[in-house]
Amino acid sequence: MSEFTVHSIPGSPYGRAVLATLEEKGAPYRLSPVAPGTFRSPEHLARHPFGKVPVLEHEGFLVYETQAILRYLDRVLPTPALTPADPKAAARMDQAMGVNDWYLFQGVGSVIGFQRVVGPKLLGLTPDEAVIQEAMPRAHTVFTELARLLGDRPYFAGEVLSLADLMLAPQVAFFTETPEWAVLGAPRANVTAWLARMEARPSLQATTWARVAQMAQAA
């Protein structure tokens, strides 16, 4: 299998989902770091007209949007399969990936993760407590729903790992670095057990912020 190139940055949960999926597949890949401040450069906009990461490059084919990237990887690298064969389980996977994009990231991760982690760590910003408080009602709804969807099963689509887990785990992991985890994640035993299960996987361990920063330095 020819090498995959992932255009991303250390600390991107979406980028981590792509890297962790490549790790799960045992595929050869390299990180092409997108330098801070160059997201809207002509070079990056040519890859991603919305100026975001990640972008996957494979055999001259470029694709952005993490869901599209993960599904592409699962098609060109069929083993281990990360999409359930059972239509209902596959629908749960798709649903959880949609919840990740539309409700967890938008207005929750993008606010609390930015205010508490990315802003202070990368830009030296002080968290805006009012903005965080504004995001909390939606955050409670999202975590309540994640706990309900997961139920008492080990993974979001059921008994086996799927793309949904690889997409959600990097986003949910961000919250463990915030005080809000105490009310959002920590009280939900199934969510914390699932996250611990995910973070113990070699694919997640190989793609922590620190490990991706090392990849970026070596690139």
Ligand SMILES: N[C@@H](CCC(=O)N[C@@H](CS)C(=O)NCC(=O)O)C(=O)O
């Ligand atoms: N819908 C996109 C979301 C990607 C996204 O929001 N990426 C963030 C990093 S995790 C980003 O590039 N942010 C930079 C910006 O918005 O300027 C996907 O699924 O890939």
